[in-house]
Amino acid sequence: MSILLNNDSRIAIQGITGREASMVTRHTLAYGSSIMAGVRPGKGGQTVEGVPVYDTLATACQEHGINTTIIYVPPAAVYDAVAEAVHNGIRLINIPTENVPQHDTIKLMALARSAGARIVGPNSLGIISPHHRAKLGAIGGDNPDKCFVPGPVGLISRSGGMTAEVAWTVKQAGYGVSTAVSIGGDALIGSSPRDLMELFQADDETKLVVYFGEPGTTFEEDLADYVSADKELKPLLCMVGGRFTEQMPEGTVFGHAASLISANAGRPSVKMRRLKEAGAMVAVTLDEMAAHVQAVLD
Amino acid sequence: MARLLENQALDLLQRGGMLVPRYEVAASPEEARDAAEQMGVPVVIKALIPTGKRGKAGGILFASTPDEAASCAEKILGTMLNSFRVNSVLIEERLEVTQELYLSAAIDHRAQATSIIASRTGGVDVETLRVEHPDALKHLYVDPYLGLSEFEARQLWHEVGVDAHLLQRLGALTAQLYRTFVSADAFILELNPLVVSPDGDVTPVAALMGVDDAAMFRQPELAATVQVGLERSWKALTELEKQVVAVNEAEPYRGTARYTEMEGGDIGLFCGGGGASLVLFDALQHAGGQPANYCEVGGNPTVEKVYGTAKAILSKKGVKGLLVAHSITNNTQTDAVAEGVIRAIDDLGIDLATFPVLAREAGVNEERAEQLFRARGIEYYGDQITLNEAARLMVERMREAERNSDGLEEGR
Structure with missing residues (x-):
C-alpha cells in the first residue's frame, strides 16, 4: 500500500x-x-x-x-x-x-x-512510493534509492530538499518510507500536512508519520488540532526548522515564501510546543529524529 | 511580496474609479510648500516609505499653511523611519471627517481565498482591533470566478452596522477596491481609515498596498517601480543583497539564489534549498557558531549563479570561513556548486590555510563534486555525515583557525 x-x-x-x-x-x-x-x-x-x-x-x-x-x-x-x-x-x-x-x-x-x-x-518536488517504484516529479533525482527505500514511514515535508534528507535520515535509522510527499513551500498549496496525515491514517503500510515543517502559515497548528482531537492516530514525529528566525525582526522571510512570522503565529517554537501538547513527538535536530524513529519502530 | 508606496496605491485606486483626496509627491520642503499652496487647504504630510505604522514612528504630520507644510517636510525628509530612508513625502489634502471606517482586501491563506474585511472602527491598527474588538470586524470570502458584487458588499457593510444611507456608496467602493486588488495582483490592499465627510462622501485617507512579486511578468508598469526581493526583508536591501538579487534575476528561469545579510557573524553560509538552509542555520547556532548570512541556493542553478552568490557571501566584512552544504540534492548539480564556489574563492584570492572552507554536498553528480573540491584542497563530505555534523565540524574548524592565527600573532 x-x-x-x-x-x-x-x-x-x-x-x-x-x-x-x-x-x-x-x-x-x-x-x-x-x-x-x-x-x-x-x-x-x-x-x-x-x-x-x-x-x-x-x-x-x-x-x-x-x-x-x-x-x-x-x-x-x-x-x-x-x-x-x-x-x-x-x-x-x-x-x-x-x-x-x-x-x-x-x-x-x-x-x-x-x-x-x-x-x-x-x-x-514530487511524490514517491518506493515499494511500487512509482514516482512523480524530480524527487529522488537520478538516484532515488540513495534516500528512498521501501518501509513503514509516511513522510510529509514542506521543503523539497528536506524530503530527501529526512528520508535518508530514516534510511540511516534502518527503515524506509511508504510514500514521501513534498507538499510545496508556498502558503497556498493544494494538500496540507493535515490532509496527508488523514491519508496516511488509512494506509496499512504506514506505521509512523514523519513531518518536516517551516516557519509561517498555520499548517502545523492545524495538524496539532487534528492530532489532539483523535488519540487513536498513528504516531507522528515532527521537526520544524528555522528556530533562529524568531530572533529576527518581524516581517523577514526565510526559507520558502510562506515562512513569514507575524506576531506569535508562525513561530517554530510555538508550532513545536503545540504539536507536542497534541501528543506528537518532536525532534530538534535530524540526529534526534533518527533516534525517535528507532524508538518507535524497533 | 513588494509593498507599494502610498502614492502608487492612490494612483491605482483613482484609476479604478475611486474618489481619493488630492495628493502630490514632494522631494523637498519647497516642493511641499508649492503643493500645499496649490491645494489651498490644510494638508497631511506623510513619509513615503513602504511600511505601515508610520504614524507611530513620527512619519505623519499635519499643517495648516504652506510654510508649515514645508517645515513638516523638512522634519521628515532624509530621516530613517522603520529602517527606511525617507526620500520623499506625500502631501495630501486634509479632509473633514465625521466617521472613520476600515476596509481591506487580502489573500487569506487558510481559506485559500480573497477575504474582504470591514469595520465601523477605522484609524486603528487592524491587529489591535482583531485582539481587542474581534466583533467589530466582519468579513466575507470572494468567489474568484464570480468576483465581488455590490450587493454582497452592501450586505457586509449592513452587517457591520453602518448608516443605511452609506450602503450604496460603500457597496460600489468595495467592489472597486476588489477590482483594483485583483487587476494589480495585490495580496493586500488596506484603506485605513476610510473616512465619511460631512456631505456623505466616502474617501480613503490612507492606503497600504502590496503586490505579488510572482505576478510582475504581467504587471509591467508595477514591475518597473517595485524593488523585487524587498518582500523578504524587514529593511532596505544592502548592497550585497542587491548584488545577489541581480545575480538571480540575470537568469530568472534557472535555479534560485537568495541572500540575507546578518548583523555580525563570521561564518559564510552557502546552502539550500529552503528547508535545509533553516536547519543548517539552526545547527550552526546550536553548535556555538555565528552565521554571517542566510542564503538559499537551489533549483539546479548555473555555475554563474553559484559563483555570483558565493562571491557576495565571501565579500561580506568579517567573514572568516565558509560552509557549503545542501540537503541531499534531487536536481541541483553538486558539481556546478563546486565549480562556482571554487571560482569565487580563487577570484577573491582566499587562502585556505587561514580561511576554513567545508563542503557537505551529496546527490546529483556528487562524484565530480568530490573530485573538484578535493583537488582544490577543500574538506569535502558527501552523505558520510549529517547536516548537523557538518555544522558542528564547521564551528570546530573556525575555532582551530582562530587558535592558529592567535599563535601566529604571538610568534611575531
Whole structure:
C-alpha cells in the first residue's frame, strides 16, 4: 500500500518537452516508474525519452486513460494547464512550478475543489512510493534509492530538499518510507500536512508519520488540532526548522515564501510546543529524529 | 511580496474609479510648500516609505499653511523611519471627517481565498482591533470566478452596522477596491481609515498596498517601480543583497539564489534549498557558531549563479570561513556548486590555510563534486555525515583557525 501513487497510476507530463521535464522523464523511467504520455501543444507526434507527445491532454487521456499529471510549465502557464487537467477528469495533479501568481493559485484550487481533484503543490518536488517504484516529479533525482527505500514511514515535508534528507535520515535509522510527499513551500498549496496525515491514517503500510515543517502559515497548528482531537492516530514525529528566525525582526522571510512570522503565529517554537501538547513527538535536530524513529519502530 | 508606496496605491485606486483626496509627491520642503499652496487647504504630510505604522514612528504630520507644510517636510525628509530612508513625502489634502471606517482586501491563506474585511472602527491598527474588538470586524470570502458584487458588499457593510444611507456608496467602493486588488495582483490592499465627510462622501485617507512579486511578468508598469526581493526583508536591501538579487534575476528561469545579510557573524553560509538552509542555520547556532548570512541556493542553478552568490557571501566584512552544504540534492548539480564556489574563492584570492572552507554536498553528480573540491584542497563530505555534523565540524574548524592565527600573532 501507499498513498496517492500506486500501480494504477497512469501518469502524463504536461510540458514534457522542457529541459527539466525531459530530465525528470529520463530519471523516472530509469527508476522503473512509467510515464504514459506527454503533452505539448504543437509538438504532438514527437517523443521524449520514448514517451509519446500529444498536442492536447484530451488526446493523451483517450489513448492512455491518464489519471495523474505533473504540470511542468512556467508560472504564467500553470493556471491554464491545471484547468486543462481538471477538465479532462484528472484526479491527482502535481505542480512543481515555483512562483505561481497567488491569484492564479486561488482560482486553480477553487476549480480543483469543485471537481474533486487533488492538487499537490505548487512548488512541490514530487511524490514517491518506493515499494511500487512509482514516482512523480524530480524527487529522488537520478538516484532515488540513495534516500528512498521501501518501509513503514509516511513522510510529509514542506521543503523539497528536506524530503530527501529526512528520508535518508530514516534510511540511516534502518527503515524506509511508504510514500514521501513534498507538499510545496508556498502558503497556498493544494494538500496540507493535515490532509496527508488523514491519508496516511488509512494506509496499512504506514506505521509512523514523519513531518518536516517551516516557519509561517498555520499548517502545523492545524495538524496539532487534528492530532489532539483523535488519540487513536498513528504516531507522528515532527521537526520544524528555522528556530533562529524568531530572533529576527518581524516581517523577514526565510526559507520558502510562506515562512513569514507575524506576531506569535508562525513561530517554530510555538508550532513545536503545540504539536507536542497534541501528543506528537518532536525532534530538534535530524540526529534526534533518527533516534525517535528507532524508538518507535524497533 | 513588494509593498507599494502610498502614492502608487492612490494612483491605482483613482484609476479604478475611486474618489481619493488630492495628493502630490514632494522631494523637498519647497516642493511641499508649492503643493500645499496649490491645494489651498490644510494638508497631511506623510513619509513615503513602504511600511505601515508610520504614524507611530513620527512619519505623519499635519499643517495648516504652506510654510508649515514645508517645515513638516523638512522634519521628515532624509530621516530613517522603520529602517527606511525617507526620500520623499506625500502631501495630501486634509479632509473633514465625521466617521472613520476600515476596509481591506487580502489573500487569506487558510481559506485559500480573497477575504474582504470591514469595520465601523477605522484609524486603528487592524491587529489591535482583531485582539481587542474581534466583533467589530466582519468579513466575507470572494468567489474568484464570480468576483465581488455590490450587493454582497452592501450586505457586509449592513452587517457591520453602518448608516443605511452609506450602503450604496460603500457597496460600489468595495467592489472597486476588489477590482483594483485583483487587476494589480495585490495580496493586500488596506484603506485605513476610510473616512465619511460631512456631505456623505466616502474617501480613503490612507492606503497600504502590496503586490505579488510572482505576478510582475504581467504587471509591467508595477514591475518597473517595485524593488523585487524587498518582500523578504524587514529593511532596505544592502548592497550585497542587491548584488545577489541581480545575480538571480540575470537568469530568472534557472535555479534560485537568495541572500540575507546578518548583523555580525563570521561564518559564510552557502546552502539550500529552503528547508535545509533553516536547519543548517539552526545547527550552526546550536553548535556555538555565528552565521554571517542566510542564503538559499537551489533549483539546479548555473555555475554563474553559484559563483555570483558565493562571491557576495565571501565579500561580506568579517567573514572568516565558509560552509557549503545542501540537503541531499534531487536536481541541483553538486558539481556546478563546486565549480562556482571554487571560482569565487580563487577570484577573491582566499587562502585556505587561514580561511576554513567545508563542503557537505551529496546527490546529483556528487562524484565530480568530490573530485573538484578535493583537488582544490577543500574538506569535502558527501552523505558520510549529517547536516548537523557538518555544522558542528564547521564551528570546530573556525575555532582551530582562530587558535592558529592567535599563535601566529604571538610568534611575531
